[in-house]
Amino acid sequence: MMKIKSRGMNADARKWLTLFILTFLCGLIYVYLSNDESIRPIPDVDSLNPQQVELGGFLFNDVRLSKGAQLSCASCHSMTMGGADAQVVSTGVDRRKGNINSPSVFNSSLNFRQFWDGRAANLMEQVDGPIANPKEMDFSWEQAIEILKKDSFYVEMFKSAYTDGLTILNMRKAIVSFEESLLTPNSRFDLYLKGDETAISQRELEGYHLFKQYGCISCHQGVAVGGNLFRPFGVHGDYFKDRGDITEADYGRFAVTQKEIDRFVFKVPSLRNIELTAPYFHDGSQETLLAAVNIMMKYQLGRVPKENSSLLIVGFLKTLTGQYQGKSLKKKGQ
Ligand code: HEC
Ligand code: HEC
Numbered sequence: 001m002m003k004i005k006s007r008g009m010n011a012d013a014r015k016w017l018t019l020f021i022l023t024f025l026c027g028l029i030y031v032y033l034s035n036d037e038s039i040r041p042i043p044d045v046d047s048l049n050p051q052q053v054e055l056g057g058f059l060f061n062d063v064r065l066s067k068g069a070q071l072s073c074a075s076c077h078s079m080t081m082g083g084a085d086a087q088v089v090s091t092g093v094d095r096r097k098g099n100i101n102s103p104s105v106f107n108s109s110l111n112f113r114q115f116w117d118g119r120a121a122n123l124m125e126q127v128d129g130p131i132a133n134p135k136e137m138d139f140s141w142e143q144a145i146e147i148l149k150k151d152s153f154y155v156e157m158f159k160s161a162y163t164d165g166l167t168i169l170n171m172r173k174a175i176v177s178f179e180e181s182l183l184t185p186n187s188r189f190d191l192y193l194k195g196d197e198t199a200i201s202q203r204e205l206e207g208y209h210l211f212k213q214y215g216c217i218s219c220h221q222g223v224a225v226g227g228n229l230f231r232p233f234g235v236h237g238d239y240f241k242d243r244g245d246i247t248e249a250d251y252g253r254f255a256v257t258q259k260e261i262d263r264f265v266f267k268v269p270s271l272r273n274i275e276l277t278a279p280y281f282h283d284g285s286q287e288t289l290l291a292a293v294n295i296m297m298k299y300q301l302g303r304v305p306k307e308n309s310s311l312l313i314v315g316f317l318k319t320l321t322g323q324y325q326g327k328s329l330k331k332k333g334q
Helices: 011-034 050-060 128-132 141-149 152-161 168-180 188-193 202-214 239-243 289-301 309-320
Strands: 230-232 265-267
Touching (some): 141 168
């Protein structure tokens, strides 16, 4: 036991000082233990207003929010494609090719910012983007609300979901509510984190240890296993020079801040449900998870992976596939 220099101190003061030091040490141990796992399980969906979520779901799937009623949010963020579209880059109205890969809308409410370059602070800000983007829906809220006002189904639904009924603000809010409902809890890895040691295999556990040992976790961490940091793509070596054909979509946060230091800096993407959302990276350049992991090893960590380390990590990543509406997520055709 620690001896406290206590000359001139009365017994009471000594007792209190000892108690204080003990409490402080316990606090330190607690903080240390609770930080042991820097990946945390996805919580169950918050108590959202079910009517607003349902309404948002209808809007999310409604092509009338786009020019010429050609596509909906779900065209590029399909629930049967891991919340993305399985394309290298997305295709907007009039078959206009976009310049960047579609990220998943599952768990997007957990991201600290939205878009690859983080230009939207939250989902409410984000939702204006695709409506107006000429390479996506090429429309406006004003045009969309005029169409919905003639549809008694929507007018009635909005009336019962929001006191002020059908407004542009409420259309945006409803879509965001729907997006907030798209959490995917209960992946096998989350069950493991919650104490079920049989939820993942020995090899998958080994993959998790490698994920930590190689340092993937320094960027992909927290509840979304990503989505909470900005980092350069190409920490070790020049990914973009090696790939060639640099476009503006590769500039990352530079497009937002115009600061040279932000060139090629991206939001670290979430790795939740990652097995379902090939092709990978903002440029959609990698078709397999193994290839993506090897690129990370090279350009983010400057490492040549040992033997089957990358394969084991891929095994671990596949345990991050969660459930939506009580069912394990799958990709169409799987
Ligand atoms: C034509 C395809 C397309 C359509 C339609 C579309 N999106 Fe997207 N979405 C994308 C692409 C591509 C990105 C990435 C853009 C970027 O980061 O610059 C994206 C990004 C997002 C993000 C950010 C996710 C993240 O991790 O940063 C959210 C959320 C989102 N879209 C929701 C929606 C909603 C809601 C709608 C309908 C109002 C919609 N999208 C319509 C292709 C599309
Ligand atoms: C220094 C930070 C950092 C480290 C370390 C890191 N990553 Fe990444 N990771 C990123 C960034 C940034 C991206 C986005 C790159 C892009 O497309 O612009 C990314 C993208 C990915 C993707 C593709 C995600 C998608 O949706 O397309 C996978 C998979 C991935 N990382 C896995 C790993 C693995 C496995 C490791 C360890 C071997 C690792 N990462 C190490 C920052 C990092």
